[in-house]
Amino acid sequence: MKSNRPSKPERRPNRMGGASATPRNDRPRREAPPRAENVRPQGAVSSQMSWRDKFEAWSAHHSNSAIESLLRMLGTPLQSLMTWLVIAIAIALPAALFVVFSNVQQIGQSWQDSSQISVFLKKEATANQAQDLRGRWAQRPDVAQAVYVSPEQALEEFKLGSGLGELANHLDENPLPAVILVKPKIGGNAPDALTSLQQALVADPLVADVRLDMLWVKRLHQFITVAERFVVALAGLLALGVLLVIGNTIRMAIENRRDEIVVVKLVGATDAYVRRPFLYTGLWYGVGGGIVAAILLAVGFWWLSTPVAQLADLYQSSFRLQGLGLIESLQLVLIAGFTGLLGAWIAVARHLYLIQPR
Amino acid sequence: MIRFETVSKRYDTGYEALARVDFEVEAGEMLFLTGHSGAGKSTLMKLILLMEQPSNGHVFVDGHHLARMPKSQLPYFRRNIGVVFQNHQLLFDRTVYDNVALPLQVAGYPHQEIGKRVRAALDKVDLLDKERSNPMTLSGGEQQRVGIARAVVNKPTLLLADEPTGNLDPELSNEIMTLFRQFNEVGTTVMIATHDVELLKRMNKRVLGLVQGKLVHDGVLW
Known part of the structure; x- marks a missing residue:
């Protein structure tokens, strides 16, 4: 090794001179000597780096951590895939129930919307009286629409709709009463209001x-209502499961990189710096799990949609199974990513501070 | 730069590693810390780095009263101290360059600045041609020099070395000592723990001698 190499441009004329030249005769003093004004406050770092540099370094470390933790994950594809699948199943299960349930709700609503009240009038009611009554009911605040159907109209509809037109032609007189169809102006989830309208x-x-x-x-x-609560409880439990899975995975990642954490802490890494790659790891586990879950759901509902449509056709229903849309799928991935981040945060908070340089 | 005021360190096991140690180191000094293994050299270094807290007494480093340093300040405090370990604590999952760059990355230096400083530090320890190698492929002396480059790359005001020549033959350890002397000449305070008496005699610097946790010698040897 050449020892007489021209000295490097290390122009650092003993900057600490001012602060540490403390006379020995003031021993009882407990406090550190006050720093001279011209002494840099914080190592070489803050005097030489602008806020702009710091911000750039900070964002660079963010993108580095994000990319590096993703690459690390893809470096062990089988292991990562298994973790993603576990998370995906835990997410897909309540999500699937939620989708099925909102489909059921949709059917229920379309039935409830058509839940008009059929009011059959007495035989002696004349057309004028009936029209009068219809007019009065239409004014009611809880009635959206009231339609008068005369016995003649009802018979015509019966002939067309039932396929028994021939039979009806043989009847001596019209057996059908006059009907007023009342459409209530209330939400589907207010059965009590319906009852009071009926009584009126x-x-x-x-x-x-x-x-x-x-x-x-x-x-x-x-x-x-019951199904709603069940899905919420299930989703809560499975979210806890996701947190634990990710927490445990992150804990193992922390153990695997113990040496690195010790060294990095010794050379002055802040807690945030040490934490960052692990938080991104958690985020990627969550996002990966969310994407797999969205794919599972899309495939599953696509697989179900044809038989469901055929079944609905048999019931003369135009009902079609609604899977997760693009926005909902993105929301799913977002929620999964957030859960992953949260799980990582909990694991990091619990385990990272235990690793200190010894 | 460093001041110990009646510092004692007793571990939870009851073992007393340091007993009422008093000394002061001026900025720009170069000194040695010696004693048999278990005499308290490592404990003393750990107290300076705030890896341990003293049971009694006060430690001042670089104007900081360590007992009163908030936890959030600790990383910034450590950035000002370079440390060389006997087992050099290199990371074998990355290149020599990345190992040396670590303190700068941690401190958030811009990319180009890191490149310049890392190459300057590697040049100083004569390992510029090895920057792309994995430290695993290097010899013991080379690994130690990588550790030194990492310790000085941030231009710390204080350089601590714990048995830096522990496993090296005399020729290599002389090279290492020459390096430390050069850092000291540009103003860095250097403190080296060693039990190599021959080395102490050759260097002819101030020596702190520890025996069973007590400071029994302070001054140039013989």
């Missing part, structure tokens, strides 16, 4: 009968 309508002397399958509406409503 039946009170009129011209009314023979009022038909509304209230029990059915109530049951559906209650079923939806």
Whole structure:
């Protein structure tokens, strides 16, 4: 080794001179000597680096950590895929239930929307009286629409709709009563309001009968409430599972890089610096799991959609299974990523401070 | 630069590593710390680095009263101290360049600045041609020099070395000592722990001698 190499441009004329030249005769003093004004406050770093440099270094470390942790993950593809699958299944399960349930809700709503009340009038009610009644009911605040169907119209509809037109032609007289179809102006989830409307309508002397399958509406409503809570509870439990899986994975990653953490801490890394790559690792596990979950759901609903459509056709329904849309899939990935980040944060907070240089 | 005021360190096991140690080191000094293994050399170094807290007494480093340093300041404080370990603590999953660049990356230096400084430090320890190698492929002396380059790359005001010549033959250890002397000549305070008495005699510098945790010698040897 050449020892007499011309000295490097290390122009650093003992900058500490001012601060540390403390006389020995002031021993009882407990405090550190006050720093001279011209002494740099914080090593070579802050005197030579502008805020702009610091910000650039900070964002560079962010992108470095993000890319490096992603590459690390892709470096062990099988292991990462398994973790992603575990997370994906835990996410896809409640998401699938949520989708199915919102489909059911959709059916329920379309049925409830069509839940008009059929008011059958007494035989002696004249067309004028019926029109009068219809007019009065249409004014009610809880009625969206009231339509008068005369017995003649009802018969025509019956002939067209039932396919029994021939049979109806043989009837001596029209057996059908006049009907007023009342469409309630209330949300589907208010069965009590429907009941009170029904009671108001039946009170009129011209009314023979009022038909509304209230029990059915109530049951559906209650079923939806139960299902909703079940899905929320399940999602909560599985989210906890995702947190634990990611937490454990991050803990192992921290153990694997123990030496590096010790060295980096010794050369002056801040906690945030040490934490960063692990937080990104958690984020990628979450995002990867979310993407796999979205793919699972898309494939699953695509697979189901044809038989469901055929089934709906058999019921003369135009119902079609709605899978996750693009926005919802993105939301799923976002939520998964956030859960991953949270899991990593918990693991890092628990394990990283235990690793100190010894 | 460094001041110990009646510092004692007793571990939880009851083992007393340091007992009422008093000394002061001026900025720009170069000195040695000696004693048998277990005499407290490493403990003393750890106290300076704030890897340990003293049980009694006060440690001042670079104007900081260490007991009163907030935890958030610790990283910035350590950036000002270069450390060379006996087992050199290199990371074998990256190149020599990346190992030396670590303190600068941690401190957030811009990319070009890191390149310049790392090459200057590697040039100083004569390993510029090895920057792309993995430290695993280097000899013991070369690994130690990489460790030194990493310790000085941030231009610390204080350089600590714990048995830096521990496993090296005399010729190599002389080279290492020459390096430390050069750093000292440009103003860095250098403190080297060693049990190599021959080395101490050759260097003819101030020596702190520890025996069973007590400071028994302070001055030039013989």
